Amino acid sequence: SEEFSAKVPKGYVINSNPLAGEKVKRNSIVIIRVSKGIEQVALTSYIGKSSDQALNELQAAGFSVISTYSFSETQLAGEVLSQNPAGGATADKGSKISLVISKGSQFAFIPNLYSIEEAKAVQSLKDLDLKVVVKKIGKKSVKKVTNISPKVGSKIKRGSTVTITVG
Numbered sequence: 001s002e003e004f005s006a007k008v009p010k011g012y013v014i015n016s017n018p019l020a021g022e023k024v025k026r027n028s029i030v031i032i033r034v035s036k037g038i039e040q041v042a043l044t045s046y047i048g049k050s051s052d053q054a055l056n057e058l059q060a061a062g063f064s065v066i067s068t069y070s071f072s073e074t075q076l077a078g079e080v081l082s083q084n085p086a087g088g089a090t091a092d093k094g095s096k097i098s099l100v101i102s103k104g105s106q107f108a109f110i111p112n113l114y115s116i117e118e119a120k121a122v123q124s125l126k127d128l129d130l131k132v133v134v135k136k137i138g139k140k141s142v143k144k145v146t147n148i149s150p151k152v153g154s155k156i157k158r159g160s161t162v163t164i165t166v167g
Helices: 052-059 119-128
Strands: 013-017 031-035 040-042 064-070 080-084 090-092 096-102 107-109 131-136 144-147 154-156 161-166
Touching: 013 080, 031 119, 052 064, 052 161, 119 131
Parallel strands: 064 096, 131 161
Antiparallel strands: 013 031, 040 090, 080 096, 107 154, 144 161
C-alpha cells in the first residue's frame, strides 16, 4: 500500500511486515508500505478575508502560519493583505505559510474631546495609538478638555503626539 510521509522520500519503503531482515517462507505474503512523499495541499486565497479565518483554516489543514502586520489605507484592520505561497498554489503539508495582515490605516482623525474629563480623553487618544501630552490650567478638581492640538478633525499619523489642555 502507499501513504504520505514527511520523513520517507517518495518511492521508498516506510515499513514492512514481516520486518526487514526477518526470514520468511517462500511464497509467503509480505506487506510493504511505500511512501507517496509529503502530502501536497491546495491553498485557498485569503486576501481580503479575516486573518482569524485564514489562521484557523491553514492550521486545520496542517500548515504552520507566520503572520506579519502592515498598515493599509485600503483594507480594514485584521484583513489579509498578502500570502506566500499564493492562493491556487500547492504546498507541502506542515510547511510554513506567510500572511501579511492589515493594521488598518496609519492615520487617525482627532476626535472632538471638548468638555470630556481628562482620563476619558487621554484613553480615547491612546485607543487611537496616539501619544498624549496633558497641559493643566486652573484649580478645578475635575479637569475637562478645554483645548486640543492638532485641532478636531485633523488627520494625524498613528504614534504622533496630541496635546490636550485641561482645566
